[in-house]
C-alpha cells in the first residue's frame with residue numbers, strides 16, 4: 024500500500040508502568056477510511072496504546088507517524104490538533120456541566136471576539152451545532168441536559184459528539200459498545216460506516232467478536248503487550264479470534280444443567296421507584312427469585328433497571344411496594360443491613376459505586392466485608408487477612424495487576440470489573456446475588472469464567488438476579504427471563520425455548536398482548 | 544505473567560512511590576525560599592544572612608531547639624485535626640474555633656474545679672477534647688442533615704465562638720473574667736491542672752540515661768510528647784481501624800461508601816467530631832502548659848496556618864509532624880532573624896503562605912520542574928497529595 028494512504032502508523036512502541044510492560048514493541052497502522060479493530064485480553068495494553076496515540080502517555084520508545092509526518096505528542100491537545108479524537112473506555116465528562124458545556128470544554132467559542140477570553144460563551148451556537156451533528160448521525164441527545172443526569176449510554180453519545188465536534192479525522196473508540204444495547208450498537212455501526220465513507224479512519228476496540236466480524240476491515244490482536252496476530256474478517260471466525268486472544272480454546276456458550284428452584288429468596292411486589300429527577304421510572308414491578316435459579320432481566324438500558332436494582336440494594340428509597348429478602352421486609356433497610364442478611368451486588372457503574380479508585384486492589388476486594396471477621400476484629404482491620412484474601416482472589420479470578428498494593432485506578436477497565444466481580448462472588452454467606460451488567464468490558468476468556476461462577480453459585484442454592492443489556496448473556500445464563508420496558512415487567516418467560524425475536528420486540532415496547540400472557 | 548513481580552522490584556516500586564510523595568512538598572518549600580530570597584534582596588537585606596539568622600534562631604543552641612519544639616506542638620495538633628477532616632472529605636476551616644473551644648473549656652475546668660493533681664489535668668484535657676469535638680460536630684451534622692457546605696458553616700462557627708469567648712472573658716461582667724484584672728482574660732488555673740515540664744533528671748530508663756539533658760528541664764513540656772503520641776494514634780485510626788477505613792472511603796467517594804454499606808452521614812459527623820476533638824486537645828495543651836489562663840490574642844492563627852501544615856505533610860501524620868517542625872522552626876527563628884539582620888518577622892508569614900500556595904496548586908511546581916502529571920485512569924487529579932499520599936499506609 025502507498026505510504027501516503029496511511030492515516031496513522033505506530034512503530035516499535037514500548038510503554039512501561041511500575042511492574043508492568045504494558046506495550047512491548049508494538050507495530051500498528053491505520054489506513055485512511057478504514058475501520059481497524061483492536062482485540063485483546065483484559066490488560067493486554069489496548070487502552071495504553073490508544074492513550075499514547077492520543078498524547079496522554081509518552082511512549083518509552085518508538086515512533087508515531089500521522090499522515091506521513093512523524094510526530095511527538097506532548098498532550099491530547101497536540102493530538103486533537105492533528106485530527107485525533109478519542110472516546111475513552113471510562114468517560115471523561117464533567118458531570119455537573121451540561122452537554123453543551125462539555126462539548127465546548129477546551130474549545131470554547133465566544134459570542135464576540137471583543138475581549139476574547141471574557142466575552143460571553145456562545146452556548147446557543149454550540150447547542151445548534153450539537154443538534155446538527157446529532158441529527159446527522161442519529162445521536163439523540165438534549166444539549167441542555169446535565170451530564171450527571173444522563174444514563175451511561177447517552178453519556179457515550181455525548182463523548183462521540185464531542186470528538187466529532189472537534190473535527191476528528193482519526194477516531195479512537197475504546198469499547199464504545201460495552202455500554203450500548205444491540206440496537207444502539209447497530210446505530211453506532213451505521214455512524215461508523217458513514218464516517219469512513221467520508222474518509223475518516225477509526226480504531227475500534229471491543230471484546231465482542233461478532234461486532235468485529237461485522238464491521239472491521241482489519242483486525243489486530245494484542246496479548247501481554249505484544250501484537251500476536253492480525254486477520255481479515257472474511258478469513259477468520261469467532262473461535263479463531265478467541266483463541267488468538269486468550270491463547271487457548273474458549274467456550275462461547277454457557278454449559279449448565281437444569282435449574283432446581285427452591286424456596287423464594289427475594290420477593291418484590293408492586294415496587295415503585297423514582298430517578299434522581301423525581302420521575303417515576305419503576306412503575307409497579309413484581310417478581311420473585313428462588314434459591315437455585317437465575318432470573319434474567321432483559322431490557323434496553325434506561326427502562327428503570329438501574330433504579331430498581333438500587334431500590335433492591337438499599338441505595339435508593341423505594342416510593343412504594345414491598346421488598347422481602349429471606350422473609351424479612353427490607354423495603355426501608357440500609358445497604359449494610361441488606362448485605363449482612365446475605366445479598367451481594369455487582370453494580371452497574373464500576374467507578375461510581377463499585378470501586379474506591381485510589382484505594383489498593385486489596386482494600387477494594389474487601390469493600391463489602393471489611394467490617395466483619397476475618398478482615399477486622401472489634402475496631403481494627405486485619406491487614407494480614409485483607410492481603411491474604413487479595414492474594415487468593417487475584418489468583419482465582421485472574422486479575423492482572425502488578426501487585427495487590429496497586430491502586431485500582433491503574434488497572435485496566437476489565438481488570439477493575441474483575442476485581443468487583445471477584446469481591447461479590449466470593450462473599451461468604453451469600454443467598455442472593457444481584458449482578459448488573461456483570462461482564463461489561465471483560466474479554467471472552469473472563470466472561471466464560473464469570474459465567475461459570477454464576478452458574479456454580481446458582482447450583483449451590485444462591486438466588487441470582489441478572490440484569491444485562493446483552494440478550495445473549497441473558498439467554499445463555501438465565502432460567503427465566505423477565506422483560507423490562509418503561510418501568511414495568513411486561514413479560515416473564517422460561518428461558519428454555521424463548522424466542523429471540525419476540526424478546527427483542529418486547530424490549531422495544533411492542534404491545535403486550537394476551538398471546539404473550541399465555542407464555543407465562 | 545504480570546503477577547510474578549519480584550519482591551525486590553516491589554520494594555523499589557514502594558520506595559519510588561514514597562520519594563514521589565515527598566518530592567512535591569520539598570520542591571514547594573525550596574521554591575518558596577527562592578521567591579522569599581528575592582523579596583528579602585529587594586528589601587535591601589542579604590537573603591543568605593536572613594536565612595542563617597532564621598536557622599540559628601531555630602536550631603542554634605539547646606534553648607533555640609526547645610523553643611522550636613514548643614512552637615511546633617500546636618501545629619502538630621491542628622495539622623492532625625485537619626488531616627482527619629481532609630481525609631474524610633470535610634474541608635474543616637473551623638479548626639481555629641475548635642482550638643479555642645478546647646482552650647476555654649480546659650481553662651474553665653482548670654480554675655473552677657478542685658481535683659487531685661494528675662486527675663485534674665486529665666479532666667481538663669478531656670474537657671477540651673470534648674468541647675472541641677462537639678463544636679466541630681455541629682457543622683458536620685449540618686452537612687449530613689441538610690447538605691450545608693462545611694466551609695461556610697465552619698467559618699460561621701469560628702465567628703460565633705470568637706464572639707462568645709470575647710463575652711465570656713470580657714472585663715465588663717464576663718462570667719469567666721478575672722475579677723482581679725481589668726483585662727480580657729480568665730483567672731489562672733490551679734497548679735493541679737498544669738501540664739508539667741519534662742524533668743530530664745528524673746527520666747532514667749535502664750537503657751538510656753537522659754540526665755545529661757537535665758539543663759533542658761523547665762523548657763519542654765509533656766504536651767509535645769502527647770502530640771507525637773496523637774500522631775501515632777491518628778495513623779492507627781485512619782489506616783488500621785474500621786472507622787478509619789470508612790472515613791477515608793467517604794472522603795474519596797461517598798457513593799462508593801454508601802454502596803459499601805457505610806453510614807455516610809454518621810461518618811461525616813464523626814469525622815468532624817474527631818477533628819474538632821484533636822484541635823480541642825491542642826488548645827487545652829497551650830493553656831495548661833504555657834499561659835495557665837486564657838486571654839484574647841493568644842494562639843491566634845494555628846487553625847488556619849495548619850491547613851498549610853496538613854497539605855505540606857501530605858495528609859499523613861508523619862508528614863504533618865515534619866511540616867509542623869518546619870513551621871515551628873520558622874516561628875521560633877523569626878525573632879533572632881529580625882534582631883540580627885533587620886529582615887522583618889513577617890517574611891516568615893510570606894514563606895508559610897507561599898508554601899501553602901505551591902502545595903495546594905502543585906501543578907505550578909510540577910510545571911516549574913517539568914514533572915509529568917500522571918493521569919490516573921478515570922480520576923480527576925484534583926489534588927495529587929490528597930489522593931496518593933499514604934494510601935499504602
Ligand SMILES: Nc1ncnc2c1ncn2[C@@H]1O[C@H](COP(=O)(O)OP(=O)(O)OP(=O)(O)O)[C@@H](O)[C@H]1O
Nearest residue numbers: 040045065066067068069070071433434435436437
Ligand atoms: N496509569 C497506569 N498506571 C499503572 N499501570 C497501568 C496504567 N494504565 C494501565 N496500566 C497497566 O497496563 C496494562 C495494560 O492496561 P490497558 O488499560 O492498556 O489494558 P486493556 O488492553 O485496555 O485492557 P481492558 O480490556 O481491560 O480495558 C495493565 O496491566 C494495567 O494494569
Ligand SMILES: [Mg+2]
Nearest residue numbers: 070112435436
Ligand atoms: Mg482498556
